[in-house]
Amino acid sequence: MKKAFIITLALFVSFCFIVSAQQAEKKLNYIFESGNNGYNTFRIPAIITTKSGVLIAFAEGRKNTSSDTGDIDLVMKRSEDGGKTWSELIVLWDDDVNVCGNPAPVQERRSGKIFLLSTWNLGSDHEPQIIKQQSRDTRRIYILESSDDGLTWSEPVEITGSVKQEDWTWYATGPCHGIQIMNGDYRDRLVIPCDHIEAGTEKYYSHIIYSDNRGKTWELGGTTPQDQVNECSVAELAGGKLMLNMRNYDRTQKSRKVSVSRDGGLSWSNIWSDPALVEPICQGSLINHPKKKVLYFTNPASETNREKMTLRASYDEGKTWPYSKVLHEGPAAYSDITFLPTGELGCLYEAGIKNPYEGIVFEIVRVK
Numbered sequence: 620m621k622k623a624f625i626i627t628l629a630l631f632v633s634f635c636f637i638v639s640a641q642q643a644e645k646k647l648n649y650i651f652e653s654g655n656n657g658y659n660t661f662r663i664p665a666i667i668t669t670k671s672g673v674l675i676a677f678a679e680g681r682k683n684t685s686s687d688t689g690d691i692d693l694v695m696k697r698s699e700d701g702g703k704t705w706s707e708l709i710v711l712w713d714d715d716v717n718v719c720g721n722p723a724p725v726q727e728r729r730s731g732k733i734f735l736l737s738t739w740n741l742g743s744d745h746e747p748q749i750i751k752q753q754s755r756d757t758r759r760i761y762i763l764e765s766s767d768d769g770l771t772w773s774e775p776v777e778i779t780g781s782v783k784q785e786d787w788t789w790y791a792t793g794p795c796h797g798i799q800i801m802n803g804d805y806r807d808r809l810v811i812p813c814d815h816i817e818a819g820t821e822k823y824y825s826h827i828i829y830s831d832n833r834g835k836t837w838e839l840g841g842t843t844p845q846d847q848v849n850e851c852s853v854a855e856l857a858g859g860k861l862m863l864n865m866r867n868y869d870r871t872q873k874s875r876k877v878s879v880s881r882d883g884g885l886s887w888s889n890i891w892s893d894p895a896l897v898e899p900i901c902q903g904s905l906i907n908h909p910k911k912k913v914l915y916f917t918n919p920a921s922e923t924n925r926e927k928m929t930l931r932a933s934y935d936e937g938k939t940w941p942y943s944k945v946l947h948e949g950p951a952a953y954s955d956i957t958f959l960p961t962g963e964l965g966c967l968y969e970a971g972i973k974n975p976y977e978g979i980v981f982e983i984v985r986v987k
Contacts, residue, residue: 647947647970649978650696651678653685656708660685661694663794664967664979665722665955670731672960674698675769676967677722677735678979680710685976689742690716693735697769701959702981711735711763712775716742719761719775723793723811727833734834735763736792736811737775750788750816758783758790760828762837782813782828782839789816792828795852795904795955803859805883809834812863814849815842822846825865827853827884840884848876848890852905854914856936863887864905864916864937866898873897873922877937895940896931897922902953915986916940917954917966925952925975928968930984946982950975959983 651661658680665677675697682690693712696705712719723736739761744754760782761775783790790813797811809830816823825848827840848865856862861880869876875896878887896903896916903918914937920929928951932942946966952975954968964984971977 647972647978647980648982650676650705650967650981651680651694651708651979653976653978656680657682658692658694659683660976661979662969662976663720663722663953664969665724665793665795666957666965666967667724667726667733667796668957668959668965669726669733669768670728671768672699672701673768674702674957674959674965675724675733676705676979676981677711677724679720679722680708688718688740688745691718691720691742693719693722693737695722695769701961702965702983705981711772712737712761714739718742721792721794723795723797723813725797725799725809725811727809728799728807730833731766731768732834733765733769734797734809734830735765735772736797736828737761737763738790738792739775746789750821752788752818757788760790760792764834778837782837783815784839786818787815788818790814791850793852794850794902794953796906796957798853798855800855800859800861800883801909802855802857803883805859807831807833808883810840810853810861810884811837812851812853814851816849823849823868825849825851825863825878827861827863829884841880841882841886843878843887843890845890850902852903853884854905854907855909856907857912859883862905862914862937864893864896864903865890866900866902867892868900870900873899875903875918893937896920899923899925901925904955906956906958908958912936913986915956915964917946917956917968919951919975920945924950926950928954928966928970930956930964930966930986932986942987944984946984947980950977952976
C-alpha cells in the first residue's frame with residue numbers, strides 16, 4: 620500500500636512538473652530564440668506597427684557569444700496578421716565581424732517611409748576601450764530606410780558627423796522605437812531617443828536626435844542637464860511636450876529617471892526620479908496612446924534583478940501608475956511596445972526561464 624502511494628505521488632509530481640513546464644513554454648512565445656538561425660543570442664528588441672498594420676520586430680543577432688561586442692548583426696522579422704505569425708529571419712546589416720546594433724525605428728506619417736537608426740563599432744573594440752578612447756575606432760551612427768513596410772532596405776548611411784559631438788565617446792540609439800510629434804509647434808518632427816558618454820569625465824547622459832524634413836537629414840537635439848542616465852525612451856504629452864524616461868545609475872534612488880521638454884527636445888528639464896517605476900539598472904520602453912491619452916511603460920520591475928517584466932499604465936501623464944500587469948515573473952530584461960491595429964498592445968521583450976537572454980518574446984496584451 621505504501622509503495623503504491625509513493626508511485627502515485629511520484630506520478631502526480633511528474634505530471635505537475637510537465638504541466639508547469641508546458642505553461643512556462645506557452646507563456647514564452649519566442650519570435651527570436653537564442654541558439655537558432657546561426658546566432659548564439661538574440662538581444663535588444665525594438666518594434667513598430669506601420670501605417671498599413673504590418674508589425675516589424677528588430678533585434679541584434681549575436682553570432683558567437685552573448686557579449687555586447689564581437690560579431691553582431693542587425694536582424695528583423697515581419698508580421699502581416701497582427702503578430703499571430705512571423706516571417707523567417709531577415710538579416711538587415713551584417714558587417715563581417717563588427718557590431719551593428721541598437722535598433723531605433725520610426726515611420727514618417729505622410730510618406731510611410733521607415734527610418735531605422737543604428738550604431739556601429741569594430742567588433743574588436745570593447746565598450747570600456749571606447750569610453751577611455753583606447754579603441755581603434757569609435758561608436759558611429761547609421762541610418763537605413765525602407766519605403767515598402769520593411770520588405771526592402773537601403774544600404775546603411777553614416778550620419779555620425781551631424782548627430783555626435785567630437786568629445787563624446789560611447790553612443791547608443793534607443794534601443795526602442797522613436798516617435799513623430801503630432802501636435803504643437805514642432806508637429807511632424809521625427810525624434811529618436813539616444814545616450815552618450817563625455818570624454819574624460821566618463822559621465823552618462825541621455826539626449827535626442829531629430830529630423831524636421833521628414834527624415835532627409837538628422838540633427839543633434841538637447842541633452843539632459845544631469846548625468847547618471849543613458850538608455851531612454853521618448854513619448855509625446857499634451858500640447859506637443861516630450862517626456863524622456865531613462866535608465867538610472869544613481870543607486871540612491873532605485874527607480875527610473877524622467878525629464879520633460881517643451882521645445883521639441885532641444886532642451887530638457889532637470890531630471891527627477893519616479894519612485895513607482897523601480898528598476899535594476901536596465902532599459903525600459905514608453906509609449907503614449909494618441910487618442911486615449913494613456914502612457915504605457917514596460918521594464919523589469921525589480922530594484923535588484925532583471926526579472927518581472929511588467930506593463931504599467933498612467934492616465935495622468937506619468938504622475939501616477941495605477942495599472943500594472945506582470946507579463947513574465949521570471950528573468951527578463953530589455954523591451955519595446957507598440958499599438959496593434961486591434962487596439963491591443965504588442966509587447967516585445969527579452970525573457971527566459973533561467974536567464975533573461977534565452978530569447979525575445981512577443982505578447983499581445985488587451986488594455987483598457
